[in-house]
Amino acid sequence: MSQKHNIEDIAHLAGVSRGTVSRVLNHHPAVSDDTRQKVLEVIERLNYRPNFSARHMRTDNSNMVGFGLIADEVITTPYAVDMIRGAQEALWAQGKVMLVVNAGYNAEMTQASLEALLERRVEGIIYAAMFHRPVELPQSAGQVPIVLTNCFVEDRSLPSVVPDEVAGGYAATKHLLSKGHRRIGFINLGDPERNVPPPLPASNGRLAGYKQALAEYDIPFDPELLCYTKQTPEDNYRLARQILELPNRPTAVFCGNDRTALGCYGALSDLGLRVPDDVAVVGFDNFIDISGGTWPPLTTVQLPHYEMGRWAVEYILSGQAASGEPVQHLANCPLIIRESA
Amino acid sequence: MSQKHNIEDIAHLAGVSRGTVSRVLNHHPAVSDDTRQKVLEVIERLNYRPNFSARHMRTDNSNMVGFGLIADEVITTPYAVDMIRGAQEALWAQGKVMLVVNAGYNAEMTQASLEALLERRVEGIIYAAMFHRPVELPQSAGQVPIVLTNCFVEDRSLPSVVPDEVAGGYAATKHLLSKGHRRIGFINLGDPERNVPPPLPASNGRLAGYKQALAEYDIPFDPELLCYTKQTPEDNYRLARQILELPNRPTAVFCGNDRTALGCYGALSDLGLRVPDDVAVVGFDNFIDISGGTWPPLTTVQLPHYEMGRWAVEYILSGQAASGEPVQHLANCPLIIRESA
Numbered sequence: 001m002s003q004k005h006n007i008e009d010i011a012h013l014a015g016v017s018r019g020t021v022s023r024v025l026n027h028h029p030a031v032s033d034d035t036r037q038k039v040l041e042v043i044e045r046l047n048y049r050p051n052f053s054a055r056h057m058r059t060d061n062s063n064m065v066g067f068g069l070i071a072d073e074v075i076t077t078p079y080a081v082d083m084i085r086g087a088q089e090a091l092w093a094q095g096k097v098m099l100v101v102n103a104g105y106n107a108e109m110t111q112a113s114l115e116a117l118l119e120r121r122v123e124g125i126i127y128a129a130m131f132h133r134p135v136e137l138p139q140s141a142g143q144v145p146i147v148l149t150n151c152f153v154e155d156r157s158l159p160s161v162v163p164d165e166v167a168g169g170y171a172a173t174k175h176l177l178s179k180g181h182r183r184i185g186f187i188n189l190g191d192p193e194r195n196v197p198p199p200l201p202a203s204n205g206r207l208a209g210y211k212q213a214l215a216e217y218d219i220p221f222d223p224e225l226l227c228y229t230k231q232t233p234e235d236n237y238r239l240a241r242q243i244l245e246l247p248n249r250p251t252a253v254f255c256g257n258d259r260t261a262l263g264c265y266g267a268l269s270d271l272g273l274r275v276p277d278d279v280a281v282v283g284f285d286n287f288i289d290i291s292g293g294t295w296p297p298l299t300t301v302q303l304p305h306y307e308m309g310r311w312a313v314e315y316i317l318s319g320q321a322a323s324g325e326p327v328q329h330l331a332n333c334p335l336i337i338r339e340s341a
Numbered sequence: 342m343s344q345k346h347n348i349e350d351i352a353h354l355a356g357v358s359r360g361t362v363s364r365v366l367n368h369h370p371a372v373s374d375d376t377r378q379k380v381l382e383v384i385e386r387l388n389y390r391p392n393f394s395a396r397h398m399r400t401d402n403s404n405m406v407g408f409g410l411i412a413d414e415v416i417t418t419p420y421a422v423d424m425i426r427g428a429q430e431a432l433w434a435q436g437k438v439m440l441v442v443n444a445g446y447n448a449e450m451t452q453a454s455l456e457a458l459l460e461r462r463v464e465g466i467i468y469a470a471m472f473h474r475p476v477e478l479p480q481s482a483g484q485v486p487i488v489l490t491n492c493f494v495e496d497r498s499l500p501s502v503v504p505d506e507v508a509g510g511y512a513a514t515k516h517l518l519s520k521g522h523r524r525i526g527f528i529n530l531g532d533p534e535r536n537v538p539p540p541l542p543a544s545n546g547r548l549a550g551y552k553q554a555l556a557e558y559d560i561p562f563d564p565e566l567l568c569y570t571k572q573t574p575e576d577n578y579r580l581a582r583q584i585l586e587l588p589n590r591p592t593a594v595f596c597g598n599d600r601t602a603l604g605c606y607g608a609l610s611d612l613g614l615r616v617p618d619d620v621a622v623v624g625f626d627n628f629i630d631i632s633g634g635t636w637p638p639l640t641t642v643q644l645p646h647y648e649m650g651r652w653a654v655e656y657i658l659s660g661q662a663a664s665g666e667p668v669q670h671l672a673n674c675p676l677i678i679r680e681s682a
Contacts, residue, residue: 081422084443085443088443092450095453097442097450097453097454097457098442098443099440099441099442099457100440100441100442100443101438101439101440101441102425102426102429102439102441109433109438112436112438113438116438116440233633233634233635233636233638236634236636237636259630259634262631262634262635262636263634263636265606265610265636266606266635266636266637267636268610269606269609269610269636270636272613287630289600289628289630289631290603290630290631290634292574293574293577293600293603293604293631294574294603294607295574295577295578295603295604295606295607295608295610295611296607297574
C-alpha cells in the first residue's frame with residue numbers, strides 16, 4: 001500500500017476540495033459523475049489507498065481515540081440511521097472509528113452513556129435525538145466538544161444542527177402549486193382533538209412553510225384543508241378520508257410524514273381514486289423503505305439525517321465546536337420527486 | 342435509593358426467574374399481565390430500584406467494561422434496530438452499557454472496529470449482520486467471547502443465533518391455509534430472471550416452510566404461483582400483478598417481505614381488489630413502519646431481531662460462549678396477525 005500521498009494531494013491534483021475526495025472515497029451520492037471520474041483518475045494515477053488499516057489506527061494514538069455518538073433512542077429508530085452513517089463516513093475518511101451508545105431510556109442511562117464515552121477518551125461527542133426537539137443534557141457533557149444533532153438546548157448555548165422544517169414544508173407545497181394544484185390538503189403531525197400544531201419544530205415549521213408557499217401564489221389558507229394526525233394507521237386513514245370526502249375535494253394532499261402517506265394511499269384506494277392522476281400525494285421524511293417501496297413510489301421531502309451527521313463531525317473536527325460561538329445550523333430538506341406528485 | 346435488595350431477591354419473592362424480572366424492568370412485551378403485576382408488587386414492596394447509576398458504573402470495575410457490538414451495516418439498516426435494543430436491554434438490566442461500532446464498509450473497517458473494541462477491553466462481542474447469511478471474521482475475533490447474530494461462519498466454529506426461516510414460512514402459509522385459502526401465491530426474495538431461490542437462508546428456508554405447510558394440507562406445489570423479486574418497487578408491483586392476473590387467480594399472496602407487500606397492495610388497488618376480502622396478504626419481517634402503517638394493517642411474520650440480540654448477550658453473560666460447544670440457536674419467527682389476512 002502506497003503511503004506517499006495523502007488526501008490533500010488528491011484534492012490538489014484533481015482541483016477539488018478535500019471533502020469532495022472524502023465523498024468519492026465514501027461513495028457519497030452528492031458528487032457529479034465528472035468530478036467523481038476526475039478524482040478516481042488521480043487516485044489511480046498515484047496508486048493512492050486510504051490510510052485506514054487497523055495497524056495504522058493502533059500505532060497512531062491521535063487516530064486511536066474514538067468518537068462518541070450518544071443516541072437518544074435514535075439508534076433504535078429506523079428514521080435516523082442515515083445520521084449515524086453520515087457521521088461515521090466523515091470520520092472514517094480520517095481513519096477514525098465511532099463508538100455509539102444508546103441513551104434512550106432515561107436520564108440515568110444518558111449519564112452512564114456519557115461517562116462511558118468520556119472515560120474512553122473520545123475527542124468529540126454528538127448527541128442525537130430521535131425527533132427534532134429541545135433536550136436537556138447532564139453538566140458533564142461540556143468536557144469535550146459536543147454538537148447536538150436533530151435537537152438543541154433551549155438557551156442555544158451548545159452548537160446544533162437541525163432540519164430546516166420551514167423550507168421543507170415550503171418545498172413540498174410549492175411543488176404541488178407548480179403542478180397546478182390549488183386545493184392542497186395538509187395532514188400535519190399533532191393531535192386530532194386539538195386543532196393546533198404541537199409545540200414541535202416539525203409541525204410548526206412545516207405548517208409555516210405550507211402557508212408561505214400558498215401566500216406566494218395568493219391562495220388564502222383554508223383551515224378546512226388542514227388536520228392533525230397522531231400517526232396511528234387508523235388516524236392516518238380516517239383523516240385522509242375526511243379530507244378526500246370534502247364536497248370540494250382537494251386535488252393534492254401533503255402528508256406530515258411518509259407513514260401518513262401510507263394511510264392516505266389506503267384511503268385513496270378505497271375511494272377508487274388514482275395517485276397521482278386523481279389526487280397527488282407528497283410525504284415527508286424520505287424514509288426509503290416506505291417512500292421507495294410504495295406503488296406508485298412516493299414524492300417526499302428528505303429529512304437530512306446524513307447531512308446532519310456529517311455536519312456535526314466536520315464542525316467538531318474543524319475545532320469550531322470547541323472554540324467558536326455556538327451556532328444552530330439549518331440543514332436543507334430537499335424535495336425528492338418520484339411518481340406520486 | 343435502596344441498595345439492600347437485588348434482582349435475585351425480586352425473582353425469589355415473586356417466584357419467577359431473574360430473566361422475567363429483567364423483562365418486567367425493561368417493559369418487554371413477552372410477560373403476562375399477571376406475572377408483571379406480581380413482579381411490580383414485589384418491587385414496590387421492597388422499594389427496589391435498579392442499580393443503574395453512573396456513579397455505580399464508574400466505581401465497580403466489573404461493570405465498567407463495555408460490551409461491543411460490531412454491526413455489519415446492521416446499524417444503518419432500519420430492519421435490525423430491534424437487535425441492538427434487545428442486546429442493550431439485556432445488558433442494561435445488569436448495569437452495563439453497550440458500545441456499538443459499524444463495520445459495514447469493508448474488511449479493513451471490520452478489523453479496525455474489532456481492534457477498537459478489543460482495546461477498550463470489552464467483555465464480549467456480538468457480530469451482527471444486516472441479513473441472514475454466512476460471514477468471514479478476522480482471526481482476532483477469538484480473543485473474547487463472541488456470538489454471531491443473524492449470521493454464522495460456514496464451519497459453525499462460533500456460536501450463532503439466526504431466525505428460524507423455515508418455521509416462519511410455514512407459519513405464514515399455515516395461517517392462510519387455516520383461513521380456507523387453497524391457491525396461495527408466493528413472491529419470494531430472489532432474481533426474477535432465474536427461477537430458483539438464491540443460496541440464502543431467507544429465500545430457501547421460507548420456501549421450504551411454504552412447501553411444508555402445503556404438503557400438510559395435501560396441496561400439490563404449483564410452480565406457477567411462485568415467483569422471485571429483486572425487491573425494487575417496480576419488480577414487486579409487476580410480479581404481484583403477474584400472479585394476480587393468472588386465469589385462476591390465487592385468493593392469497595405470501596410476500597417475501599413487507600416491502601414486497603407494499604407493491605402487492607399497489608397492484609391490488611390498481612386491479613380494484615380489496616384486502617383481505619378479495620385477496621389476503623401476508624408479509625415477512627414485521628418491519629413496524631410498514632406493517633403497522635399500511636391500510637389495512639399487514640399480517641406478517643416477525644423477524645426476531647429483539648430476541649436474537651437478547652439471546653446473544655445472555656449466552657455470553659452465562660459463560661457459555663467462552664466455554665461451551667458452539668451452537669446455532671434458531672430464534673422463533675412468530676406470526677403477527679393484523680387485518681390483511
